[in-house]
Amino acid sequence: MKINRELSRNAPIGVFDSGVGGLTVFREIMRQIPNEKIIYFGDTARVPYGSKSQETVTRYSEQIVRFLKTFQVKTIVVACNTASAYALDTLEKDSDVPMIGVVKPGAKSAVQVTGNGRIGVIATEATINSQIYTEYIKELNSDVTIYGKACPLFVPLVEEGLLKDPVTDEIARRYLAELIDIDIDTLILGCTHYPLIRSTLGRIMGERVTLVNPAYETALELKKMLESLDLLNDEPPGLGSGQYRFYVSDKAEKFVRFANSIIKYGILSAQAVNIEDY
Amino acid sequence: MKINRELSRNAPIGVFDSGVGGLTVFREIMRQIPNEKIIYFGDTARVPYGSKSQETVTRYSEQIVRFLKTFQVKTIVVACNTASAYALDTLEKDSDVPMIGVVKPGAKSAVQVTGNGRIGVIATEATINSQIYTEYIKELNSDVTIYGKACPLFVPLVEEGLLKDPVTDEIARRYLAELIDIDIDTLILGCTHYPLIRSTLGRIMGERVTLVNPAYETALELKKMLESLDLLNDEPPGLGSGQYRFYVSDKAEKFVRFANSIIKYGILSAQAVNIEDY
Numbered sequence: 001m002k003i004n005r006e007l008s009r010n011a012p013i014g015v016f017d018s019g020v021g022g023l024t025v026f027r028e029i030m031r032q033i034p035n036e037k038i039i040y041f042g043d044t045a046r047v048p049y050g051s052k053s054q055e056t057v058t059r060y061s062e063q064i065v066r067f068l069k070t071f072q073v074k075t076i077v078v079a080c081n082t083a084s085a086y087a088l089d090t091l092e093k094d095s096d097v098p099m100i101g102v103v104k105p106g107a108k109s110a111v112q113v114t115g116n117g118r119i120g121v122i123a124t125e126a127t128i129n130s131q132i133y134t135e136y137i138k139e140l141n142s143d144v145t146i147y148g149k150a151c152p153l154f155v156p157l158v159e160e161g162l163l164k165d166p167v168t169d170e171i172a173r174r175y176l177a178e179l180i181d182i183d184i185d186t187l188i189l190g191c192t193h194y195p196l197i198r199s200t201l202g203r204i205m206g207e208r209v210t211l212v213n214p215a216y217e218t219a220l221e222l223k224k225m226l227e228s229l230d231l232l233n234d235e236p237p238g239l240g241s242g243q244y245r246f247y248v249s250d251k252a253e254k255f256v257r258f259a260n261s262i263i264k265y266g267i268l269s270a271q272a273v274n275i276e277d278y
Numbered sequence: 279m280k281i282n283r284e285l286s287r288n289a290p291i292g293v294f295d296s297g298v299g300g301l302t303v304f305r306e307i308m309r310q311i312p313n314e315k316i317i318y319f320g321d322t323a324r325v326p327y328g329s330k331s332q333e334t335v336t337r338y339s340e341q342i343v344r345f346l347k348t349f350q351v352k353t354i355v356v357a358c359n360t361a362s363a364y365a366l367d368t369l370e371k372d373s374d375v376p377m378i379g380v381v382k383p384g385a386k387s388a389v390q391v392t393g394n395g396r397i398g399v400i401a402t403e404a405t406i407n408s409q410i411y412t413e414y415i416k417e418l419n420s421d422v423t424i425y426g427k428a429c430p431l432f433v434p435l436v437e438e439g440l441l442k443d444p445v446t447d448e449i450a451r452r453y454l455a456e457l458i459d460i461d462i463d464t465l466i467l468g469c470t471h472y473p474l475i476r477s478t479l480g481r482i483m484g485e486r487v488t489l490v491n492p493a494y495e496t497a498l499e500l501k502k503m504l505e506s507l508d509l510l511n512d513e514p515p516g517l518g519s520g521q522y523r524f525y526v527s528d529k530a531e532k533f534v535r536f537a538n539s540i541i542k543y544g545i546l547s548a549q550a551v552n553i554e555d556y
């Protein structure tokens with residue numbers, strides 16, 4: 001990363017995800033640094049990323065970064081675990097703005113939280129296969145043991161709205177059984193959709209297990225990073241300044257409907273862009 | 279459709295789908311017209327289509343058709359219900375090769391099969407929203423009543439391999455409950471993944487309901503069309519002629535593994551192409 005151009009405090013933050021899951025990260029940023037402008041991009045035409053290859057996820061992420069840069073963003077948040085796992089290193093190499101992913105903040109928090117040194121990670125197939133949580137956690141503390149488990153049905157179940165449902169319970173019980181047997185005391189929700197079924201996951205894991213939500217940790221980390229670079233926006237954007245803007249690669253209506261059903265912030269509109277042109 | 283160029287009997291048939299589901303159509307073609315060469319394309323990078331908009335599905339389908347035409351195919355089979363519903367009309371308009379979708383053959387068969395004139399259609403959200411089955415069936419027989427039901431979780435359940443599983447049973451029972459109440463006697467499996475959970479669907483619907491598999495009907499229709507155009511390949515392709523070739527937009531390995539787990543034909547390899555370049 002070589003940041004050699006002047007970044008403006010007043011510029012927006014770019015946030016992207018494969019679809020709507022990244023809105024859980026958007027929500028945390030909105031809460032923790034309410035003066036910031038945010039440009040959110042959801043790749044709803046090509047969602048999901050979690051079952052795709054590194055090459056494909058990287059190519060898609062590069063297009064999105066080029067799109068976000070047209071807004072002169074002062075930083076980019078990769079609000080998708082799969083893209084953070086597969087593409088962040090490549091994206092950072094050529095970037096002239098600072099970038100932050102969701103994996104490192106989640107890993108750091110889990111290492112601080114664990115008492116018995118046994119951490120579980122649930123995520124998409126791609127994130128688990130990348131071994132990225134294991135790598136980051138081992139860098140921080142090589143004595144910790146990490147157990148990864150891919151949970152491919154959680155995203156479709158969340159997108160179908162089965163947030164509290166016996167079927168989601170049953171699938172969660174199957175996915176989590178081995179993590180319970182292994183006696184982990186910390187569980188990283190390694191996909192931005194998963195905080196939406198947090199209560200189900202918490203109930204099944206039991207009280208002794210702490211759930212780590214990387215969305216929350218990422219917003220904290222972002223705030224610290226902007227502070228250290230003297231890039232925090234010190235005054236609230238004026239009314240009608242379009243503080244939050246949403247772009248998607250497929251039709252906007254569906255995104256708006258779903259987004260409003262999961263986050264309690266009134267998203268009035270989103271704009272569709274042809275991301276393959278970037 | 280304006281077919282003004284010479285098509286060769288010896289040329290391959292192009293078949294495409296959003297991913298692996300179209301292999302159920304490929305399998306039927308292979309069985310019913312074993313002398314034909316087939317080029318199969320699965321858009322595994324951008325799967326699924328069933329939750330996407332008409333504009334996006336049409337743009338993707340056009341790219342794939344351009345790709346298939348580089349093989350001088352003599353016909354193109356749109357082996358995906360969503361693409362047949364959303365894109366076939368547009369694709370046919372500019373096409374210089376005959377095209378066939380999976381919707382019309384399925385609709386035709388259902389009209390022939392029904393006794394009480396009450397037909398159910400299960401499919402993706404996109405196919406149901408398009409109302410295409412209703413339109414085709416009404417054209418054939420306006421006295422028939424059609425009941426459509428979107429079943430968005432079936433594709434992820436199939437892709438997760440839960441073909442015979444209590445969770446798939448429970449989800450199927452929920453989706454199908456209203457179709458049972460309405461007393462349909464014919465059910466169209468309006469998504470190419472669904473024949474893979476045929477036994478579950480049949481058990482829940484009961485013996486009085488006939489399941490229509492458009493994959494089978496499409497292969498029959500294709501055979502008739504090629505016959506009428508005098509385009510059937512009359513001699514088996516020689517050994518080593520690469521009778522069946524598979525292309526995908528994401529990594530090939532995963533496709534090959536999954537494909538071999540669901541169809542009993544040994545797919546040795548597939549080739550990845552960057553479909554956005556077409």
